[in-house]
Structures are given as C-alpha cells and as structure tokens.
Amino acid sequence: MDGMTEQKTNPHVFVLKDELPNGPGLRAARCRACGRHTQGRVLVCAHCFSDDLEALAAGHSAELIEHSIARVPAGGFDAPYAIGQIRTDEGMILFAPLLGDPQAFGPGKRLRFVQVDHPTGISGFAYELEEDGAPE
Amino acid sequence: MSLQDAFVAGVGFHPFGRFPDKTLKEISGHAALAALSDAALDPDGIDAVFCSNAYAGLLNGQESVRGETWMRTLGIGGIPIINVENACAGGGTAVYLATMAVRSGQFRRVLVVGAEKMYSGDTARAIAALATSSDIEFTQGIGMQFAAVDAIRVKKVMSEENIGEDALNWIASKSHANGALNPIAQFQKPMTPEEVGTSRMIADPVRLYMCSAISDGAAACVIAADGGTRKVRIAGSALASSPVRARQGKRSTAMRAAEACYAQAAVGPDAIDFAEVHDAVAPIELIYYRDLGFCPPGGVARFVAEERPALRGSMPFNPSGGINSRGHPVGATGVAQICELTLQISGDAGDRQLDRARRGIALNAGGWMGEDPAVNAIHILEAV
Numbered sequence: 001m002d003g004m005t006e007q008k009t010n011p012h013v014f015v016l017k018d019e020l021p022n023g024p025g026l027r028a029a030r031c032r033a034c035g036r037h038t039q040g041r042v043l044v045c046a047h048c049f050s051d052d053l054e055a056l057a058a059g060h061s062a063e064l065i066e067h068s069i070a071r072v073p074a075g076g077f078d079a080p081y082a083i084g085q086i087r088t089d090e091g092m093i094l095f096a097p098l099l100g101d102p103q104a105f106g107p108g109k110r111l112r113f114v115q116v117d118h119p120t121g122i123s124g125f126a127y128e129l130e131e132d133g134a135p136e
Numbered sequence: 137m138s139l140q141d142a143f144v145a146g147v148g149f150h151p152f153g154r155f156p157d158k159t160l161k162e163i164s165g166h167a168a169l170a171a172l173s174d175a176a177l178d179p180d181g182i183d184a185v186f187c188s189n190a191y192a193g194l195l196n197g198q199e200s201v202r203g204e205t206w207m208r209t210l211g212i213g214g215i216p217i218i219n220v221e222n223a224c225a226g227g228g229t230a231v232y233l234a235t236m237a238v239r240s241g242q243f244r245r246v247l248v249v250g251a252e253k254m255y256s257g258d259t260a261r262a263i264a265a266l267a268t269s270s271d272i273e274f275t276q277g278i279g280m281q282f283a284a285v286d287a288i289r290v291k292k293v294m295s296e297e298n299i300g301e302d303a304l305n306w307i308a309s310k311s312h313a314n315g316a317l318n319p320i321a322q323f324q325k326p327m328t329p330e331e332v333g334t335s336r337m338i339a340d341p342v343r344l345y346m347c348s349a350i351s352d353g354a355a356a357c358v359i360a361a362d363g364g365t366r367k368v369r370i371a372g373s374a375l376a377s378s379p380v381r382a383r384q385g386k387r388s389t390a391m392r393a394a395e396a397c398y399a400q401a402a403v404g405p406d407a408i409d410f411a412e413v414h415d416a417v418a419p420i421e422l423i424y425y426r427d428l429g430f431c432p433p434g435g436v437a438r439f440v441a442e443e444r445p446a447l448r449g450s451m452p453f454n455p456s457g458g459i460n461s462r463g464h465p466v467g468a469t470g471v472a473q474i475c476e477l478t479l480q481i482s483g484d485a486g487d488r489q490l491d492r493a494r495r496g497i498a499l500n501a502g503g504w505m506g507e508d509p510a511v512n513a514i515h516i517l518e519a520v
Contacts, residue, residue: 010276069339070339075267
C-alpha cells in the first residue's frame with residue numbers, strides 16, 4: 001500500500017493528484033491493445049483479456065444513469081444523501097456518492113468527479129453536476 | 137447429464153422473526169429436525185449436509201465450521217458437512233450443490249439447512265454486514281446500502297416500463313396479504329396499498345413497508361434420489377454469477393440462470409404455475425416478471441394492472457409472502473423458497489394454497505457485483 005492510500009476513504013476507487021497520471025480521478029486501467037478502460041486494479045482488460053495495461057486516473061466526467069436518495073444512513077454518511085449509478089465517459093459503470101441538492105439529479109445529467117477533503121484530513125470523492133447539469 | 141433424479145423429500149422451518157433468546161444452533165437444528173421428520177428419516181439416514189449461512193462470522197462470531205457446530209447439536213457427525221456462503225443466495229446455492237451431489241450418484245439423501253441470526257437490536261450492524269456482500273473495494277465508503285441499490289434498480293424498471301408508484305404499493309400489499317397466511321412469516325399482518333404508500337421513505341422510491349426486515353430464522357429440506365411421500369422433482373437447478381457486461385453483453389444474472397434452468401427442465405415460462413422470487417424490496421419483483429419471461433419487455437405495467445402476480449391471479453408471485461413479509465434470515469432464504477415450492481406442489485400450503493401449483497420456479501439472488509446481483513440460483517420444481 002502506498003502512503004497516500006491511508007489518507008483516503010476509498011483507496012481502491014480513486015486516486016489523488018500525484019498518485020497516477022491524470023489524477024485525481026477514478027483508479028482505472030487503460031488497455032493498450034483495445035484502448036478501453038476497466039475500473040480499479042485489474043490484471044487483464046475486461047473487454048479483451050489483454051494484460052498490456054496502463055494504470056491511470058479516469059472518470060473525470062460521467063453521466064448519471066439513475067439515483068436514489070438514501071434516508072437511512074450508511075457508515076460515514078448523514079442522511080439524506082444521494083447515491084447514483086453512473087457511466088463515465090470511458091464507459092465504466094459504478095455506484096458513486098453524489099454531491100449537491102439530492103433533488104437536482106436525474107437520469108442523463110452530466111457529472112464531474114470531485115475530490116472531497118474532509119476536516120479530518122481524509123479525502124473522499126463524489127460526483128457533482130457539471131455547470132448546468134443538462135443532458136448532452 | 138444426471139445419473140439419477142433429485143427430489144425434495146422433506147421440508148422444515150424454524151419460524152422467521154426475532155428470537156433474541158435462541159442461538160443459531162437452536163434455530164438451525166429446529167428446522168433440520170423438522171425436515172428430517174417430514175422425510176421420515178432419522179439423522180443417521182442422511183449421507184451429507186450442506187449448510188448455508190452468510191454472516192455468523194460478523195454477527196455471531198462463528199467464522200468457520202458453522203455447519204459442523206449446528207449438526208453436532210443434533211448428534212450428526214462423521215459424514216460430509218459442507219459450509220456454503222454466497223451472500224443472500226447461499227440457500228439456493230446449497231440446494232444447487234445438494235442437487236448436483238444427488239444427481240451425480242454420490243449421495244442418495246442430503247440434508248440442506250439454511251440459517252441466520254441477524255437481530256441484535258443494532259440495525260446498523262446488520263446493515264453493515266449486508267453491505268459486505270459486494271466488492272468492498274468498490275462499495276465501502278460510498279454510502280452504498282442494498283436498499284438504495286434496489287431503489288435504483290426499481291427506478292430504472294419504472295422508467296423502462298412506464299410504471300407508477302401505485303404499482304409498487306400494490307406489490308408490497310400483495311406480499312403482505314400472502315404473508316398473513318403463512319404461519320412461519322415474520323410479518324403476518326395484511327397491509328393496504330395506502331398504508332404502504334404512506335410509510336416512511338427509506339431510499340426513494342422504496343418505502344419502509346416495501347422492505348424486508350432484519351430476521352432470525354431457518355429452513356431445511358431433504359434432497360433425495362427417491363421422492364418419498366412429497367413426490368416433488370427438481371426439474372431444473374441453475375446458478376449464474378454476475379456477467380462482465382463490458383464483454384458479455386446485456387443479459388442479466390437472472391436471465392442467464394433462468395435460461396439454463398428452463399433448458400434443463402425442458403419447459404418455458406408458460407409451463408410455470410407460480411414463482412417465489414428474491415424481493416428484498418417488494419417492487420424488485422417488477423424486474424423478475426420480465427427477466428423470468430412471464431411478460432415481454434414493455435408488458436410489465438399490464439402484468440401488474442391485471443393483478444396476475446396476486447395469490448389468485450394467473451401467475452402468482454411469492455405466495456409465501458416473499459422476503460418482504462416472510463422475512464429474510466439471509467442464509468435461510470433460498471432454502472425457504474424451495475420449501476414453499478414443495479409445500480405448494482404437494483398441496484400442503486394451508487390457507488395460501490394455490491389453485492394450480494404443479495410446477496413452480498424459485499429465484500434466489502445474492503450480493504452485488506458490477507451491474508448485477510453477484511449470484512442468482514434458480515430452481516424449477518414439479519409434481520411427479
């Protein structure tokens with residue numbers, strides 16, 4: 001484990017600025033064979049099985065597939081809060097916390113990755129609406 | 137290819153609910169003895185045991201050899217005891233493995249026991265345990281909980297099928313009405329759609345009375361090469377894991393398991409009389425109406441409007457009350473579904489007995505991986 005992961009809420013999901021090329025962003029692997037992205041630390045490309053992979057940060061922009069507003073808190077979150085299923089521009093699909101007015105989100109809304117620095121010194125991540133949040 | 141058929145020869149339960157004064161061994165043992173009695177077997181009459189449990193390590197401190205501890209309470213030892221963990225689908229997975237073991241000729245009579253003790257008075261602890269049934273590297277620390285995941289799934293099918301919240305309320309009310317007829321159910325109180333629709337919101341659009349509760353309970357069945365008095369054959373037994381969608385396309389875990397199960401049973405959805413499905417939140421049934429092939433894409437709203445999934449409808453879903461009302465002691469759920477199918481098919485379902493129950497299907501889902509439930513176990517049982 002590198003030193004910086006101890007400062008993050010989700011060390012396997014996102015990276016800070018200097019951890020990987022293009023950071024901060026989601027931890028991902030780009031396949032040099034097919035050019036597509038797979039989320040996380042993986043040994044082979046999920047699309048073509050190639051092991052010729054480049055670790056980098058991705059998921060800087062995404063589209064909201066659907067979301068819900070959780071009224072019962074999960075660990076570390078104060079309800080109500082929004083959680084969404086998103087599709088990054090590279091095609092990775094994942095659940096992510098949404099930052100902002102929970103009522104403002106809807107399917108197709110454009111999102112951007114944000115690093116969330118907590119007062120405790122630990123960093124988290126979330127997605128918030130792009131400037132106007134309108135579907136493309 | 138099977139060397140011999142597999143049948144459900146006996147079923148048994150410990151009621152589902154909250155039993156703070158009972159141990160997991162007592163709960164599981166109660167169900168196991170009931171199933172053995174139903175099959176007219178004593179403990180020495182079985183060749184192997186498959187035990188399903190998910191969270192005894194986290195919630196009860198018994199991290200391993202769970203089944204061996206349960207069986208020792210009944211004086212059972214010396215035979216193979218296999219512990220099965222596959223999140224909420226552990227029960228269905230245990231039945232799948234037991235079916236395979238009997239069909240292969242390895243064993244003639246196998247006991248399957250699913251049990252869970254989740255109630256501790258600390259709901260957050262149980263929810264945290266449930267949340268580990270996913271790839272925690274990706275899901276911890278993002279506010280994920282299964283109610284929210286299911287809420288998102290429900291919203292997607294509502295959008296795809298043009299379904300309003302009235303349908304969600306009706307489905308939950310239907311399950312509560314069925315649960316009221318099931319003596320082992322955790323919730324045995326009917327509930328109107330209005331009561332469901334005004335209950336507290338948990339994760340939009342999922343409300344409190346649409347959710348399963350934190351439960352203790354156990355279910356057991358004997359799977360054997362001879363049908364005994366119940367004469368219920370396991371016609372199909374299939375398991376699928378979450379597809380890697382990036383490469384494997386749009387077919388869900390459920391669609392994959394269903395296709396394999398229908399093929400094995402050599403029947404299609406039109407030959408199925410009723411279904412028990414994994415409704416951790418009641419409206420998730422909407423997905424299974426379609427994924428199991430009981431209505432085409434675009435046909436779900438009509439399927440509900442015609443009340444086809446009702447107990448006296450043309451395609452009853454969750455006559456037991458489902459997870460929503462029967463309760464969800466995780467390791468027991470998939471076994472309880474098999475027990476319900478068996479009771480219905482053999483005409484022993486009491487006040488909730490269906491008019492026509494010659495062949496039923498059970499779908500037991502577990503965990504989350506990528507874009508789908510991590511596992512689905514599907515079984516088709518039929519009268520012989």
